[in-house]
């Protein structure tokens with residue numbers, strides 16, 4: 001490489017690079033220029049320069065991060081890399097904005113090998129938007145919301161940080177976690193999914209962290225827990241909000257110190273696992289109510305991924321439906337190989353309270369019962385779905401979706417107590433039932449997920465949306 005070529009490659013570092021970072025860059029032929037995002041005076045590049053901008057959030061306060069966001073907005077043609085400290089809460093809107101617009105991001109201490117590799121790819125013409133959108137296992141990503149998710153998955157996968165995945169039931173939280181693992185350097189090691197709500201309450205610590213022989217009655221042999229099974233790989237903690245407080249303390253230690261202690265032992269064991277977690281409940285509320293440790297919440301919530309509800313993914317429903325039908329036909333006989341126009345309309349207009357899982361179930365059932373070559377709306381049990389004007393327009397869809405989300409959030413916060421929910425929403429109980437019916441909210445199913453105290457029964461919505469039982 002000639003000196004002239006070398007001098008043309010420049011990283012404009014908005015922040016304070018360390019001497020070692022500058023030295024590594026220089027050694028690989030990259031000049032470093034220091035920029036100040038607050039001055040908003042751009043990068044000052046010459047024609048033909050290869051310039052990459054680094055948004056260094058290490059030392060910045062909230063205002064500095066906001067200034068960085070504005071600078072990125074003003075220079076969208078530049079490849080932006082972002083450097084975040086380990087404890088960054090990616091849930092903060094200003095951080096989300098910076099991460100969203102970046103080509104790649106790094107944590108402290110900077111993995112210089114990966115940074116130089118990314119810089120080399122950029123100087124060779126690589127563009128993150130040009131990258132193949134497909135991610136194995138994830139189907140149907142034509143909607144803008146899912147394209148954003150795909151891009152976040154690619155960015156989050158190689159970074160050794162926890163990710164908190166939120167989203168309604170069946171929206172694909174686990175499939176996203178699997179993709180994060182599959183795209184990471186840990187992919188050759190185990191991926192261990194654990195449903196925290198399904199762990200036997202008296203054995204949670206032992207199931208997760210293992211136990212020594214004789215630790216408790218019945219512990220006849222030493223047993224390693226789920227975390228140790230995942231050594232070198234990824235643990236996916238589904239329904240993290242259900243984790244009891246004592247297990248939360250052990251998890252925090254694991255995340256802070258990288259060690260665990262088996263039940264019945266006092267010996268810390270070093271362990272390397274990446275933790276991904278998912279929830280469909282409002283974690284801020286759980287923290288406010290003392291059900292979830294705040295320090296653990298911040299540890300888990302470093303990067304955040306919100307899986308959109310299926311009804312928000314315009315264009316994806318039919319793609320997913322066809323994929324599920326094709327997959328079914330590979331294993332079973334079905335005359336039907338596609339969907340009728342009415343079936344497509346019905347699928348587009350339906351609110352999909354059970355999201356992708358519900359779509360999968362309906363398509364599989366329809367493939368079994370269909371008598372023709374096309375699956376009809378009736379085969380999908382969606383014959384009563386007339387597409388409403390609201391469900392056809394984007395604005396209408398957004399409104400409907402916002403209303404449904406508000407009702408669902410409030411129901412969760414009220415622990416499915418209809419009177420409480422009505423009080424919070426400032427509407428009558430009848431209106432809450434009407435909204436549940438309108439948005440096909442299956443109260444019984446959701447209540448089971450929320451596990452209220454035994455003996456309490458609440459109204460359920462049957463297949464046609466009518467309340468069938470109530471006792472509060």
Ligand SMILES: Nc1ncnc2c1ncn2[C@@H]1O[C@H](COP(=O)(O)OP(=O)(O)OP(=O)(O)O)[C@@H](O)[C@H]1O
Nearest residue numbers: 137138139168169170171172173174175176356357
């Ligand atoms: N984009 C997708 N492409 C293909 N299959 C999908 C997609 N999203 C979800 N699925 C399928 O839908 C079902 C539900 O997905 P998943 O278990 O990931 O949802 P979840 O949000 O974790 O559900 P829960 O809240 O009940 O834990 C699974 O069978 C999964 O394979």
